[in-house]
Amino acid sequence: MAAYAKPPTASLSWTKLLPSSPFATALVSFPRRRNRSAKTVFVVAVSSGAKPTVLVAEKLGEAGISLLKEFANVDCSYNLTPEELCTKISLCDALIVRSGTKVTRDVFEASSGRLKVVGRAGVGIDNVDLAAATEHGCLVVNAPTANTIAAAEHGIALLAAMARNISQASASVKAGQWLRNKYVGVSLVGKTLAVMGFGKVGSEVARRAKGLGMHVIAHDPYAPADRARAIGVELVSFDEALATADFISLHMPLTASTSKVLNDETFAKMKKGVRIVNVARGGVIDEEALVKALDAGIVAQAALDVFTVEPPPADSKLVSDERVTVTPHLGASTMEAQEGVAIEIAEAVVGALRGELAATAVNAPMVPAEVLTELKPFVELAEKLGRLAVQLIAGGSGVKSVKVTYGSARAPDDLDTRLLRAMITKGLIEPISSVFVNLVNADFTAKQRGLRISEERILLDGSPESPLEFVQVQIANVESKFASAISESGEVKVEGKVKDGVPHLTKVGSFEVDVSLEGSLILCRQVDQPGMIGKVGSVLGEENVNVSFMSVGRIAPRKQAVMAIGVDEPPSKDALKKIGEIPAIEEFVYLKL
Ligand SMILES: NC(=O)C1=CN([C@@H]2O[C@H](COP(=O)(O)OP(=O)(O)OC[C@H]3O[C@@H](n4cnc5c(N)ncnc54)[C@H](O)[C@@H]3O)[C@@H](O)[C@H]2O)C=CC1
Numbered sequence: 174m175a176a177y178a179k180p181p182t183a184s185l186s187w188t189k190l191l192p193s194s195p196f197a198t199a200l201v202s203f204p205r206r207r208n209r210s211a212k213t214v215f216v217v218a219v220s221s222g223a224k225p226t227v228l229v230a231e232k233l234g235e236a237g238i239s240l241l242k243e244f245a246n247v248d249c250s251y252n253l254t255p256e257e258l259c260t261k262i263s264l265c266d267a268l269i270v271r272s273g274t275k276v277t278r279d280v281f282e283a284s285s286g287r288l289k290v291v292g293r294a295g296v297g298i299d300n301v302d303l304a305a306a307t308e309h310g311c312l313v314v315n316a317p318t319a320n321t322i323a324a325a326e327h328g329i330a331l332l333a334a335m336a337r338n339i340s341q342a343s344a345s346v347k348a349g350q351w352l353r354n355k356y357v358g359v360s361l362v363g364k365t366l367a368v369m370g371f372g373k374v375g376s377e378v379a380r381r382a383k384g385l386g387m388h389v390i391a392h393d394p395y396a397p398a399d400r401a402r403a404i405g406v407e408l409v410s411f412d413e414a415l416a417t418a419d420f421i422s423l424h425m426p427l428t429a430s431t432s433k434v435l436n437d438e439t440f441a442k443m444k445k446g447v448r449i450v451n452v453a454r455g456g457v458i459d460e461e462a463l464v465k466a467l468d469a470g471i472v473a474q475a476a477l478d479v480f481t482v483e484p485p486p487a488d489s490k491l492v493s494d495e496r497v498t499v500t501p502h503l504g505a506s507t508m509e510a511q512e513g514v515a516i517e518i519a520e521a522v523v524g525a526l527r528g529e530l531a532a533t534a535v536n537a538p539m540v541p542a543e544v545l546t547e548l549k550p551f552v553e554l555a556e557k558l559g560r561l562a563v564q565l566i567a568g569g570s571g572v573k574s575v576k577v578t579y580g581s582a583r584a585p586d587d588l589d590t591r592l593l594r595a596m597i598t599k600g601l602i603e604p605i606s607s608v609f610v611n612l613v614n615a616d617f618t619a620k621q622r623g624l625r626i627s628e629e630r631i632l633l634d635g636s637p638e639s640p641l642e643f644v645q646v647q648i649a650n651v652e653s654k655f656a657s658a659i660s661e662s663g664e665v666k667v668e669g670k671v672k673d674g675v676p677h678l679t680k681v682g683s684f685e686v687d688v689s690l691e692g693s694l695i696l697c698r699q700v701d702q703p704g705m706i707g708k709v710g711s712v713l714g715e716e717n718v719n720v721s722f723m724s725v726g727r728i729a730p731r732k733q734a735v736m737a738i739g740v741d742e743p744p745s746k747d748a749l750k751k752i753g754e755i756p757a758i759e760e761f762v763y764l765k766l
């Protein structure tokens with residue numbers, strides 16, 4: 174067996190290369206025109222050329238707006254009604270909101286697929302319908318760190334203000350009164366504070382409360398005990414927190430499991446005279462139950478920054494109750510936090526629109542930049558193998574079961590395949606549908622179409638320098654329009670590798686080939702005999718189709734062989750017909766990459 178490479182300059186003398194595999198593989202390499210974009214575009218990139226449009230639907234710091242304007246057309250339209258938002262959204266690639274805008278399923282549907290990113294300029298994403306976003310392939314990113322301190326400081330401000338009746342006393346002085354006996358407060362020092370939700374905000378509240386001399390306990394089923402211990406906080410059960418706390422401060426997100434977590438039953442478990450602070454979300458408290466608990470004397474006072482409905486109705490019993498201190502969702506509203514949040518979200522949205530994977534993605538895996546750089550050529554390979562495999566299927570065969578095998582010398586924990594699986598799914602689905610598939614909606618779309626993708630990893634010996642040696646895609650229970658693509662075990666099979674950073678097809682069915690996956694591909698099965706490369710090459714040459722790569726894989730000399738031909742331009746029907754008419758060609762297929 175022999176392999177040949179054509180030198181980079183046009184010349185007829187070919188150089189013999191080293192033999193490679195048990196199956197003979199003849200490799201003819203033509204100089205390739207590289208026309209690849211320098212940027213890694215994986216997830217949501219808008220079509221190149223057009224400047225994207227970003228709708229900023231709530232007040233965002235100037236620094237963020239300036240950053241956005243460098244990259245996009247920015248439409249700042251505040252106080253839109255839901256109908257106005259739905260009308261505008263069909264012209265926008267990204268939407269930025271705070272907590273005051275409900276990004277509902279209607280919004281995603283109204284966008285007709287144009288909306289690619291929703292940026293939440295803050296932490297809580299309970300106002301965004303994440304399931305609908307995912308189903309529409311829309312990435313949701315948030316700004317999880319910039320307002321932590323502001324929220325924690327607001328929590329502490331409310332705690333102290335409530336304990337010392339600051340807002341009530343202030344209002345009474347302004348109303349001309351001087352009620353020194355009425356507004357006697359309670360002290361914080363030595364009291365037990367239960368922090369419910371020991372995340373970023375909760376732990377900062379705990380740290381500050383310790384500084385005030387409070388005894389701090391925390392409840393958080395997911396928080397690591399050592400983080401709590403490091404700041405001198407004991408993690409306790411939910412019931413223990415309720416039963417022992419003099420003050421309860423809420424810092425968990427609003428989810429199905431935290432909705433109305435303070436209710437009639439749980440208020441009944443609290444110490445009489447407890448005081449409650451809520452800078453998390455109104456929905457974590459059953460507000461009617463809180464009114465009852467205040468009336469029953471279980472809760473002595475409450476301080477609320479957030480409400481189930483914002484703004485709360487004019488007749489809200491909580492707002493009118495003198496024992497309740499209220500602020501209009503001001504937790505994140507400091508100059509510093511808003512500047513930080515604006516920059517954090519603008520960077521995340523611009524990055525996502527450029528197609529980079531966002532570090533603060535809420536509904537997609539977060540893939541660290543270094544992993545991404547390493548996986549980039551494999552991501553391209555994965556998508557192209559998916560595209561090839563599905564185009565090899567005979568019309569009418571439904572693709573239901575796909576097996577992906579990754580050959581790698583890396584330990585399984587060291588290889589994150591979610592990105593690769595998503596791109597294989599994209600490759601499998603996009604050529605046969607009008608669905609847009611990306612990392613966000615790949616698993617959902619596959620499931621919806623009844624496509625089962627199983628993954629297997631083969632641990633190879635050798636150096637784990639490269640994340641992957643090969644990727645193999647097999648589709649079971651289908652017929653192929655190119656019979657040679659069916660492996661011995663009966664599946665349509667393609668396998669590829671990355672060589673010098675470029676994805677290559679290295680196996681079709683049982684035939685080893687070697688063709689760079691750029692442009693498009695013609696696969697031919699023929700009787701192995703001299704002159705075949707020349708015959709096919711000259712048909713394409715006559716048609717002015719530039720051949721980038723050719724490789725022949727055969728089972729044994731003079732038996733059947735599969736020739737893989739990479740072409741820069743799509744050949745005409747006539748050219749393909751002429752290839753089919755070459756006597757030794759038994760079957761052929763043209764595949765778009
Ligand atoms: N009022 C305001 O302006 C602001 C409000 N927030 C709210 O505060 C919440 C927390 O923010 P971060 O601390 O930044 O988020 P985070 O994600 O760092 O912390 C949330 C913590 O809650 C815990 N948790 C989840 N379910 C729980 C449960 N059932 N019981 C107890 N703990 C539970 C999580 O394990 C996590 O440690 C946000 O989700 C947001 O709703 C945040 C910033 C500003």
Ligand SMILES: O=C(O)C(=O)COP(=O)(O)O
Nearest residue numbers: 271272273295296297505
């Ligand atoms: O970040 C959060 O979760 C907040 O609640 C802050 O909300 P805002 O951006 O001030 O509407």
